[in-house]
Amino acid sequence: MADQDAPKPVNPDNMDLADLRDEIDRLDGEILQLISRRAQCALKVAEVKMKAAPDTAVFYRPEREAQVLTRVMERNIGPLGNEDMARLFREIMSACLALEKPLEVAYLGPEGTFTQQAAVKHFGRWVHSKPMPAIDEVFREVEAGACTYGVVPVENSTEGVVNHTLDSFINSNLRICGEVELRIHHNLMAGPNTQRDKISRVYSHQQSLAQCRKWLDAHMPMAERIAVNSNAEAARRVHGEWNSAAIAGEMAAQLYDLDIIEHKIEDAPDNSTRFLIIGTQDVGVSGDDKTSVVVSMRNEPGALYHLLQPFSDHNVDMTRLETRPSPSGNWTYVFFIDFAGHVEDVNVRQALDEIRKKAVEVKVLGSYPKAVL
Incomplete structure (x- = not known):
């Protein structure tokens, strides 16, 4: 009986404009009901968590959200792209989480x-x-x-x-x-009072100016480049000036009511x-994780080799290594390391145990899901 009541699939290729609009209206109604049911489930989740731990309930679980978004992208059949579909679900999840807390x-x-x-x-x-x-x-x-x-x-x-x-x-x-x-994506933008043929200064954060150096050399070689605390501060300043422009993102243009003169002026297209x-919480295993640690080593020959060897021995993929001066003394350093895996993984735990035997200190900054979007 349930199969007889279920709506029959339709073929949009055989429908005229009026029928297509009716079908969209029907689908919108179904989507609305499903989102409402999901929101009701979110409220029940909050209720269950509060009963179990009134003072320590955790409402946001990064590993859970990463799993949901990954599953959405894996199950997506188009024509919307995987990231577009995941962003839609990201907003639904955000709204539902706001109902919880x-x-x-x-x-x-x-x-x-x-x-x-x-x-x-x-x-x-x-x-x-x-x-x-x-x-x-x-x-x-x-x-x-x-x-x-x-x-x-x-x-x-x-x-x-x-x-x-x-x-x-x-x-x-x-x-x-x-x-x-x-x-x-860096954009050149101007305010309502800007005389665009007389721009003599360009504001932006120092890194943004550096990332657009070649474009500025080619198109605005005579303009003074003024570094400020942020791109947003650059956009704010430009709004009231007649001879200046700013380099910032689209969000800043919208916020400060600026017009974008040139889009995507960054020198590297993959910037x-x-x-x-x-935060303060430890994050559980998502299935596709990364771990960050900071390690202090003794200042002795072979220190870096001894630090890196356990990653190779236990098949742990190290993705980043940075060196910073140690606050404890002159000419000593600490190493910031990112690698694939979670501290609960056996091979990661074995590698860290070996490093601890050789290091002055090993501090795990966190294990967390790799970026999904």
């Missing part, structure tokens, strides 16, 4: 920065986001419990590592809970930045 997320501000864009990409538009003036302020906001998570940049494909972020981890107890990879999600 809205997340408070700090990010490197001000509003309109690429870091805010990364926060929206990772958490969706239903979080409460808070701009902070510096990376260490993001760390402090999360450590104090004023925000549940923070978002900070860690490396750019063109300009390299963000040292301030790495240094902040040395004296912090926060954990890395996730990562975001964001394609960075991207990686951001880290920081």
